[in-house]
Amino acid sequence: MSVVVTLPLVQQYLxxxxxxxxxxxxxxxxxxxxxxxTQPAYRDKSFSLYIITMSICGLLGLHISTVPIIYALYNPDPLTYNAFFCAIQFYLRHSFNELLRTFFVLACADRYASSSTQAKIRRFSKYKVAIRVIPSVLLxxxxxxxxxxxxxxxxxxVCDARSGVIHTVYAIYILMSLGIFPLTGTSVFAILLIKNMKSIRQRIHPTITLEPEPHNLRKRDRDVLRMLLVELIGYIPTTIPNTVIQIYKSAAANVVKTKDRLAIENFTIYLAQIFLLYLTNTLSFWVFLSASQTYRTxxxxxxxxxxxxxTRQRINQ
Structure with missing residues (x-):
């Protein structure tokens, strides 16, 4: 069986x-x-606000992105004949998935700030700052x-970017917003966070300072730091393939291709830009569950x- 037949079948099963x-x-x-x-122990923390908002955006983005794909397996795909649905589905999908990535970056930045030795940087990890930042990012x-x-x-x-110069501009935008910005942001804050944590372990403070010391981070806070770092490790392999595909699509846009090559390309694009990319939305809970004993307990x-x-409500009734 040729790849022209096999790969679309595999894609359907996936x-x-x-x-x-x-x-x-x-x-x-x-x-x-x-x-x-949203439990009492977390609801007044800045990082909790970022994670809650990230999870809400991830939930909405996941459904907006994947439900039409599953629907199209059994029904005519509206993306192939309805221009309005083509536009609005992409707009909502892109908005919520970008919000997911941005709030993940902000959660990492917040934890870096909370572990900093500099009071000015630690001010970023305040609840009132998160309250102001979140609506601004949404807007x-x-x-x-x-x-x-x-x-x-x-x-x-086909619901896609227009051809020509517009497609090139679109590809650059997607490359920046889906690849370079979130990967660079999370990686930078993760490196700074690891550096701060190493410094915290090595430094001993014999005196008590007036401000709460970031070096006295509780176990719960340390677990959150670990969870975000592990999620970053899971985030990279689900996002980098999309960045690579964007570069390849722009480079090979005018190349004459055989049917086998087109089948392989379409399947690879599906894996990178749909299957793996939307899998990113589901990572946080399962990563947190596997990375933290405190979270599980x-x-x-x-x-x-x-x-x-x-059960008490049922008994009372």
């Missing part, structure tokens, strides 16, 4: 079973993430996402409390 599976598990995980970080991406949306069109059943206690509350 959408039908793979995407459906991580849509369900990801939705459950993101919901639990939101519930976990920013809802406005900026109009720009790439206007570059897209529905042409011969507190999550279990939260679920037990829910169970007791529900």
């Amino acid at each position: 959408s039908q079973y793979g995407i459906t599976t991580y849509l369900i598990l990801g939705s459950i995980g993101l919901f639990l993430n939101i519930a976990y970080f 920013f991406w809802f406005i900026v996402s109009i720009f790439p949306t206007m570059m897209r069109t529905l042409d011969k059943g 507190e999550l279990k206690n939260m679920l037990i409390r829910w169970y007791r509350f529900i």
Whole structure:
């Protein structure tokens, strides 16, 4: 069986079973993430606000991105014939997925600031700062996402950027917003964070300072730092392929291709720009669950409390 037949079939199975599976598990995980970080111990923390907002945007972005793919397996795909759906689905998908990435960067920046020895930098990790930053970021991406949306069109059943110079500008924008910005931002803050944590372990303070010392971070705070760093490790392999594909598509736009090469390219593009990229939305809960004993213990206690509350309500009725 040739790749022209085999790869589309594999792609269909990945959408039908793979995407459906991580849509369900990801939705459950993101919901639990939101519930976990709204507990009293976390709700007044700046990093909790970033993670809660990140999880909400991730949940919305996941559904907006993947539900149409699953729907199209059994029904006519509206992306192939409805220009309005082509535009609005991309706008919402791009907005919420970019918000997910940005709030992840901000969560890393917040934890770096909280571990800094400089009081000016530590001020960034304040609750009141997060309250101001979050609406500004939301407004920013809802406005900026109009720009790439206007570059897209529905042409011969394909919902994509217009050809020519516009496609080149679009590719550069996507490369920056989906690849360079989030990867550079998270990597920089992760390196600075690791450097601060090493410094904290090595430094001994015999005196008590007036401000709360970042070196006295509680175990819960250290676990959050670890969870974000592990999530970054998971984030890289699901995002870098999309960046590579964007560069390749621009470089090979005018190359004459055989049917086999087109089949391989389309399958690779599917893996990088759909299957792996949307998998990013589901990572945080499962990464947190595997990386932190505190997270697992507190999550279990939260679920037990829910169970007791529900069963008590039923008994009282």
